[in-house]
Amino acid sequence: MALSIARSTALDLLERPRRLRSSAAMRDLVRETRVNLGGLIQPLFIVPGQRVRSEISSMPGVMRYSIDAAVTEARELAEVGIRAVLLFGVPDFKDAVASGNDDPDGLVQQATRAIKDALPEMLVVADLCNCEYTDHGHCGIINDRGDVENDATVELLVRTAISYAQAGVDIVAPSDMMDGRVGAIRRALDERGFEGVTIMSYAVKYASAFYGPFREAADSTPAFGDRRSYQMDSANAREALREARLDVAQGADIVMVKPALAYLDIVRAVREAVDVPVAVYNVSGEYAMLKAAVMNGWIEEERAVDEMLGGFARAGADIIISYFAKDVARRAR
Numbered sequence: 001m002a003l004s005i006a007r008s009t010a011l012d013l014l015e016r017p018r019r020l021r022s023s024a025a026m027r028d029l030v031r032e033t034r035v036n037l038g039g040l041i042q043p044l045f046i047v048p049g050q051r052v053r054s055e056i057s058s059m060p061g062v063m064r065y066s067i068d069a070a071v072t073e074a075r076e077l078a079e080v081g082i083r084a085v086l087l088f089g090v091p092d093f094k095d096a097v098a099s100g101n102d103d104p105d106g107l108v109q110q111a112t113r114a115i116k117d118a119l120p121e122m123l124v125v126a127d128l129c130n131c132e133y134t135d136h137g138h139c140g141i142i143n144d145r146g147d148v149e150n151d152a153t154v155e156l157l158v159r160t161a162i163s164y165a166q167a168g169v170d171i172v173a174p175s176d177m178m179d180g181r182v183g184a185i186r187r188a189l190d191e192r193g194f195e196g197v198t199i200m201s202y203a204v205k206y207a208s209a210f211y212g213p214f215r216e217a218a219d220s221t222p223a224f225g226d227r228r229s230y231q232m233d234s235a236n237a238r239e240a241l242r243e244a245r246l247d248v249a250q251g252a253d254i255v256m257v258k259p260a261l262a263y264l265d266i267v268r269a270v271r272e273a274v275d276v277p278v279a280v281y282n283v284s285g286e287y288a289m290l291k292a293a294v295m296n297g298w299i300e301e302e303r304a305v306d307e308m309l310g311g312f313a314r315a316g317a318d319i320i321i322s323y324f325a326k327d328v329a330r331r332a333r
């Protein structure tokens with residue numbers, strides 16, 4: 001029996017929010033937030049060699065590239081509208097003090113020159129850390145207590161930041177969580193005429209299980225211990241504001257929150273606490289987790305990715321670093 005609803009049974013409502021959800025055009029008309037496509041950054045892992053494009057097993061669809069292959073990839077990224085790449089060097093040679101990191105012919109330096117030569121408009125961001133260059137996998141120099149020594153590590157970071165600037169990076173992104181590194185890097189860059197080089201600091205970086213696949217990709221798993229004496233405790237929110245404010249006071253142009261999914265309250269709070277652009281890093285484990293569900297047929301990839309990145313925008317992120325950036329940009333075309 002067909003149900004017929006008499007006019008008289010209609011509720012007497014003044015507000016009917018569903019009116020604004022009645023069609024795709026209506027929903028588009030009233031949409032409150034959108035992912036800023038110009039704010040997407042694609043990470044790229046750079047390895048030695050020629051014509052290397054090797055998939056990272058825990059990040060299906062994400063490759064490690066030799067420099068020539070990275071240039072090809074950067075061209076493809078530019079074609080779909082990606083305007084910034086974040087470089088990670090994954091060198092063969094590692095030692096206790098990350099001495100390969102400030103080599104003028106290091107992977108990041110060479111890749112930067114090659115990408116800027118081919119695509120002068122592409123913004124090159126260099127992740128600035130030591131963990132990919134140390135044989136113990138920690139982000140700095142280990143002292144006799146087995147801990148990362150702060151001030152000596154800052155000195156290394158400063159040397160490498162200068163080397164990256166000399167190679168032509170647009171943005172250095174210190175990801176080590178040492179105290180005082182932003183101010184030291186800013187001063188050193190300015191003294192050498194690199195006042196135009198931007199600093200995007202990993203201001204709020206939590207010690208996280210979600211970096212697992214990255215450490216496989218970058219071969220940077222700590223050989224002993226963990227990173228809890230320098231990366232933040234995931235229980236802390238006030239401390240995030242302290243870190244963000246300290247970095248802004250020391251000259252950070254952009255501050256980042258990392259990881260993303262479990263920390264959207266932090267993105268919102270940092271957005272409200274500082275006036276510089278806020279970036280969020282949708283990390284390797286977040287990528288791997290979603291991809292695994294997609295590969296099992298449990299989740300629809302495109303809708304899930306849009307919903308996830310939309311959540312970052314809604315939380316207040318201006319910039320999104322994601323291994324999905326290329327796909328999102330391609331679909332937006």
Ligand code: PBG
Nearest residue numbers: 129131175210211214283284285
């Ligand atoms: C370097 C660095 C890490 C990531 C970005 N920079 C790894 C770590 O701190 O262990 C993680 C990125 C990701 O998981 O996608 N210190």
